[in-house]
Amino acid sequence: MTKSDDAKSYVESVWLEPDAGKFSEFCELVQQQADAETYPFAENVISNVPIYSSEAIKVCGDERKALMAEWVTVLKSGPGIVVIRGAFSDTRIVDRATGVFEAMIAREKQDGISGNDHFAKPGSNDRVWNALEKHCMVDPEGFALYYSNPSIAAVCEAWLGPAYQMTAQVNCVNPGGAAQDAHRDYHMGFMSPDQIVRYPAHVHNISPILTLQGAVVHCDMPLESGPTMYLPFSQMFFEGYLAFGREEYQEYFAKHYTQLPLKKGDVVFFNPALMHGAGNNVSRDILRMANLLQVSSAFGRAMESVDRTIMARTIYPVLQSMAEAKKLSQPEIDAVISASGEGYPFPTNLDRDPPIGGLAPKSQQAHMREALEAGTSAADFSDLLAELEQKQRSN
Numbered sequence: 001m002t003k004s005d006d007a008k009s010y011v012e013s014v015w016l017e018p019d020a021g022k023f024s025e026f027c028e029l030v031q032q033q034a035d036a037e038t039y040p041f042a043e044n045v046i047s048n049v050p051i052y053s054s055e056a057i058k059v060c061g062d063e064r065k066a067l068m069a070e071w072v073t074v075l076k077s078g079p080g081i082v083v084i085r086g087a088f089s090d091t092r093i094v095d096r097a098t099g100v101f102e103a104m105i106a107r108e109k110q111d112g113i114s115g116n117d118h119f120a121k122p123g124s125n126d127r128v129w130n131a132l133e134k135h136c137m138v139d140p141e142g143f144a145l146y147y148s149n150p151s152i153a154a155v156c157e158a159w160l161g162p163a164y165q166m167t168a169q170v171n172c173v174n175p176g177g178a179a180q181d182a183h184r185d186y187h188m189g190f191m192s193p194d195q196i197v198r199y200p201a202h203v204h205n206i207s208p209i210l211t212l213q214g215a216v217v218h219c220d221m222p223l224e225s226g227p228t229m230y231l232p233f234s235q236m237f238f239e240g241y242l243a244f245g246r247e248e249y250q251e252y253f254a255k256h257y258t259q260l261p262l263k264k265g266d267v268v269f270f271n272p273a274l275m276h277g278a279g280n281n282v283s284r285d286i287l288r289m290a291n292l293l294q295v296s297s298a299f300g301r302a303m304e305s306v307d308r309t310i311m312a313r314t315i316y317p318v319l320q321s322m323a324e325a326k327k328l329s330q331p332e333i334d335a336v337i338s339a340s341g342e343g344y345p346f347p348t349n350l351d352r353d354p355p356i357g358g359l360a361p362k363s364q365q366a367h368m369r370e371a372l373e374a375g376t377s378a379a380d381f382s383d384l385l386a387e388l389e390q391k392q393r394s395n
Contacts, residue, residue, distance in 0.1 A: 014200045018193055021239030023248050030233045030256070034079050041067045047258040048079045048232035054086045057151050068158035071269075075159060075212075079232035081270035087151035088216070088265035096142045098218045098289060100135055101170045104128050113351050125177050125278070128170035129350040131291060133394055135168070152214070155269045156295045159212045163298035167347075172289040173226060173281045180277035181245075182229070182253040185213050186294060186346075188241040189272065190359040196241050204241055208273040210300055214293035215269075221262040225286040226279030228268065229257040235273035244275055253277075269293075309385050311340040312368055317378040333372070341365040353391040364388060 034048045041059075042050035059067055074082050088094050105126045128134065136143045147166070156164045183189055188196055188207040196204075221227040231253055234240065243249050253275055262268070270276065281288050319336060322328045328336070342364035345353075353361045362370075367388060371381045 014202075016197060016201055016204065016239060016242060018197050018242065021237065021243040023243075023252075026234070026237045026240075026243065026249065027252065029236050030231050030252075032233050034232065038078070039070055039074065041070050043085070047260055049081050049083055049230075049258075049260060050074055050079065052082060052084045054084060054089055054151060057084070057087075057154055064154070068154065071155055071158045075235075075269070075271045076209075077236065080235040080274040081230055081232065081268065081276075082155070083260060083262070084151045084155075084267045084269075085263070086265055087149060087267035091265045093142070093145045093149075094216065094218055094265055096139070097135065097146050097291065100139050100142060101128055101131065101172075101218070101289065101291070104131070104134055104138070104170070105172065108351070125174060126170075126172040130167070130394055131170045132166055132168040146216075149267075151267050152216075152293070155214070155267075156212060159209075159269075160295060160297050164212075165296040165298060165300075167294045167296070169292045169294065169350075170289065171278070171292050172287055173278055174287055175281055175283050175285060177226070177278075177281040177288075179226060179229065179280045182231070182250055182257070182275050182277045184235075184241055184244055184275060185272035186211055189244075191241075192358065193242055193245065201238075204238060207241070208235060208271055210297045211272045212293075212295040213270050213272045213274075214267065214295065215290040216293065217262045217264055217266040217268070218289040218291060219264050219286065221288055221290075222283070222286075223259055223261050223279075224281075224283045225288040226281040226283075227259050227262050227288070228276055229253075229259050229279045230270065230274055230276040231257050232274075234275040235271040240273055240275070249275075308340065308342045308364060309389050312342075312364055313382050313385055315340050316368065316371070316381050319372060320378065323372065334369070337365050337368050341368050348392045349394055353388075 032048075034045050034050065036042065036045040036050075039045065039050045041052060041056050043053050043056075044051050056067060071082055074080070105128060108128065109126075135146070156166070187210060188199065188204065215228070219225075237243065257275075257277075259279055315336065319328070319333055323333060345361045345363040345366075348361055350361075355361050364385070367384060368381075371384065376384070
């Protein structure tokens with residue numbers, strides 16, 4: 001075996017090609033049928049989805065651990081989605097939150113804030129970004145009643161452990177609202193294929209276990225209102241982040257997705273790698289509101305606090321000068337930017353820093369590279385950093 005062959009073998013074992021993934025293997029995975037006997041805590045299995053009652057959450061000790069283990073099995077190697085019926089037995093708590101969210105939507109519209117969606121056409125729905133903090137500030141007592149729900153806490157702890165980080169975004173799909181494109185979610189689901197292919201294969205494995213997707217149902221959702229479409233078992237397709245946007249996968253989803261009618265007070269949780277999307281709201285009068293929970297692992301944090309804005313502001317004129325004097329090559333400049341600037345666009349304030357022309361806003365590093373290429377002055381770049389920092393503040 002030649003050195004060239006060795007290098008190729010190493011590359012293929014670590015990096016995925018842009019066209020990675022066999023459609024036939026995907027089809028075989030998603031044609032599985034869930035066996036109700038595999039999930040003893042579930043009341044039943046409907047359309048390949050295990051359905052749990054709020055009573056199931058009341059178990060304690062070893063039984064609670066067994067229930068949580070069952071949920072992990074469902075989310076990781078089973079259908080990928082669980083529904084808890086009547087998680088909010090007192091739906092007045094949900095109604096109280098709905099009133100808060102409706103007032104937010106009206107106020108933000110009045111203020112000209114457009115909470116556009118990542119995967120839906122502009123105007124087809126209403127979004128409230130960072131609904132978690134806004135809800136807490138407007139109605140702290142109602143917030144406490146809402147997030148004290150044991151079903152939410154139990155599923156989050158099952159998938160992520162006890163130190164999870166909650167975020168929430170309200171989504172209201174209005175009558176006539178078009179369906180979302182079928183997609184996977186945060187992190188890698190919010191990247192373009194060109195970005196995704198730069199991440200080694202083991203990161204494709206890690207991404208789904210860093211996040212849990214959920215939704216609290218804020219109104220009755222018959223099928224005509226377009227509750228979430230989903231494709232059970234699709235989270236198990238390893239190359240799915242690269243593949244889900246391809247035509248054959250989108251066509252398969254459109255022909256084979258399933259939906260469940262939901263009731264106010266139900267809660268749904270699913271693996272972020274599950275192919276899914278909000279459905280068409282063909283009803284005349286149902287404002288289909290859900291509070292989308294995006295829950296993150298506590299481990300997705302650096303060990304030290306670093307002020308990367310100050311670093312970027314300081315290093316920028318130095319890089320300009322060194323580039324002009326040809327003291328550093330472009331790859332060397334890129335390495336300095338990677339070591340100093342913030343490379344990830346999240347977390348951010350999506351009201352002020354929306355994804356324009358893509359699924360995510362520009363990162364600090366991306367702004368830095370563009371500014372250097374455009375010959376932006378150090379003073380103007382400093383102003384840009386200040387503007388970006390302000391955009392990313394929660395209020």
